[in-house]
Every structure is written in structure tokens, then in C-alpha cells.
Amino acid sequence: MTEQHKSGFVALVGRPNVGKSTLMNYLVGQKVAITSNKPQTTRNRISGIYTEPDMQVVFVDTPGVFKPHSELDDYMDKASLSTLKDVDLVLFMVEPTELGRGDLYIYEQIKEIGLPVFLVINKVDQVHPDKLLPLIDGYQKQGKFDEILPISAVKGIGIADLLQTLKRYLPEGPQYYGSDEITDRPEYFVVAELIREQILHLTNQEVPHAAAVSVEQMNQRINGKLQIHATIYVERSGQKGIILGKGGQMLKQIGINSRKEIEALLGEKVNLRLWVKLQRNWRSDRAFLKSIGYDKKELS
Numbered sequence: 001m002t003e004q005h006k007s008g009f010v011a012l013v014g015r016p017n018v019g020k021s022t023l024m025n026y027l028v029g030q031k032v033a034i035t036s037n038k039p040q041t042t043r044n045r046i047s048g049i050y051t052e053p054d055m056q057v058v059f060v061d062t063p064g065v066f067k068p069h070s071e072l073d074d075y076m077d078k079a080s081l082s083t084l085k086d087v088d089l090v091l092f093m094v095e096p097t098e099l100g101r102g103d104l105y106i107y108e109q110i111k112e113i114g115l116p117v118f119l120v121i122n123k124v125d126q127v128h129p130d131k132l133l134p135l136i137d138g139y140q141k142q143g144k145f146d147e148i149l150p151i152s153a154v155k156g157i158g159i160a161d162l163l164q165t166l167k168r169y170l171p172e173g174p175q176y177y178g179s180d181e182i183t184d185r186p187e188y189f190v191v192a193e194l195i196r197e198q199i200l201h202l203t204n205q206e207v208p209h210a211a212a213v214s215v216e217q218m219n220q221r222i223n224g225k226l227q228i229h230a231t232i233y234v235e236r237s238g239q240k241g242i243i244l245g246k247g248g249q250m251l252k253q254i255g256i257n258s259r260k261e262i263e264a265l266l267g268e269k270v271n272l273r274l275w276v277k278l279q280r281n282w283r284s285d286r287a288f289l290k291s292i293g294y295d296k297k298e299l300s
């Protein structure tokens, strides 16, 4: 007899910067979600699909949950917590320190749903192995977890164990996506994110958080090169100056770096043209947020 096929939806939830997107990319084996060392990198829910012959797991990466200060923040928190209603299991991700207020707030929301919860302790490459057991003892006092799994999403530690454990918990079910599909998001979404990732890497302070990217055109080929037009929106003229840089150097660098990533994703040559536009206080402008894909009404 052949083994049953298992499948399910698994949410990656936790505070900003704990490594949710890094883990999802590691699992899928490709960059589907952008990552950075700055908190609040991910803004939308995005799935990464892991397929093996007898299991398919749809990992749902979510924005880190934090105290909202703008309409955009509010959208991000809703995008995370509403995901809990649509999944079979939750990976609650934390850093290897005792659970703080932010973690406990998220845990309270997860607990209410009544799904299996794995506490995933990420970045264990940063702690001495002797510190791990006392840490796990502490977590067991702070919450009720079906499994506690130490991992490192960067080094790949504990991932095989995580997948094996998931297989035990997931229900019998069909393969929802084709074996070669890696995300539920269209290519233009990932392209816009790859541009935003470079802004996160190359600029500082409030600039990365005040920037949004929209891909306007991505369907024409000239001399065999895919023509991509995208606009970077910022909130203030000072931020526009920073994104442009002296003599346009910064924008040029953002373009060079993101083009490489986009070409790797699409597997073809690309001509990328970028514009920078001022959209005052867009993070609190509902109509604008909706127009660039941060629409609360679309969240189930």
C-alpha cells in the first residue's frame, strides 16, 4: 500500500524580525518573500509552497505583529492575525530569549483559535547550546505548545525535524498546487517586493518604512528584454532626495541590485526603469493603500 498523501496550510506568525520570511524561503528553496535586518519588512500575507511526493505544505508568511501607528500598520496586523482562521496549524516563531510582552500578546490570539501550535525557536545559532534547555523549560511555563522546536533558518538547523513533525500533524489531503509552483502571489508582486527589499537594504531610519513600490508595466519585450516600469512612493520630499541620492546614484544602485534579483527570479533579461514619486502620508491614506494592494477589505 502506498502511504497517504498529507497536506495543509501552516501559518508563520510572530513579532517583526524573528525570521519568519527567512524560514519560509529556506523551506521553499527559493526567495519568495523578502527579508532584512529591519523590523516590519513583510507587509502582506504571502504563501510559499513546499512539495514532496507524499506531502504538500502551504506555508503562509505574515507581517510581524506590533503595535499599530498608521493605517498601514493596522493592515499588517490584520493580515497576520486573520491568517489564523484559514490554516491547519500555527508555527509561532520567537527569538531565543524568554517570551516578552509582544510575543505573549500574539500567543493569546493564537491560543483562542484552538489549532495545533508549534513554538519555533529561531536563531539558535546565536545561543550557546547549554542555554537551550533552560530556555525551553521557561517556555513550557509560559504557554502550552504542542511541540517546541529549536531551529536556525539561516543555517538550516532543525528544519528536517520541523518537516517530519509537521507530517505527523497534518491531515490526509490532496496536493493543492502543482509541484513546480512556489507561491500564490503573481510575479509582478514579487518583483515589486524585490525592489522594496533593496530599499530596505540600502537606506536607513524611516526611509524604508515610508517607501512603497508599484509595478506599472511588465509585459513588453524590446530586443528580447522584458521591460519593467515601477514607481517608488515616498511620504516626504526629503525621503525622495535620499532614494534618488547624489546625482541619482542611490536610485541607480537600487535598480542595479534589484534587476539582478528579478532576472534570477524570472530567468530572463530585464530592463528596469524606476521612478520616485511623492505621495504625502500615504501610510494613513486608505484609498491609496487600497490602490497599491494593502486593502483591509480583501482580508478574510
Ligand SMILES: Nc1nc2c(ncn2[C@@H]2O[C@H](COP(=O)(O)OP(=O)(O)OP(=O)(O)O)[C@@H](O)[C@H]2O)c(=O)[nH]1
Pocket: 015, 016, 017, 018, 019, 020, 021, 022, 023, 034, 035, 036, 037, 038, 039, 040, 041, 042, 043, 062, 063, 064, 065, 122, 123, 124, 125, 126, 151, 152, 153, 154, 155
Ligand atoms: N543569526 C540568525 N539570523 C537570522 C536567522 N533567521 C533570520 N535571521 C535574520 O533575522 C533578520 C530578520 O529576518 P526576516 O526573515 O526578515 O524576519 P521576519 O520575521 O520575516 O520579519 P518581518 O517581516 O519584519 O516580520 C534578517 O536579518 C535575517 O537574516 C537565524 O536563524 N539566525
Ligand SMILES: [Mg+2]
Pocket: 020, 021, 022, 033, 034, 035, 041, 042, 061, 062, 063, 064
Ligand atoms: Mg517577513
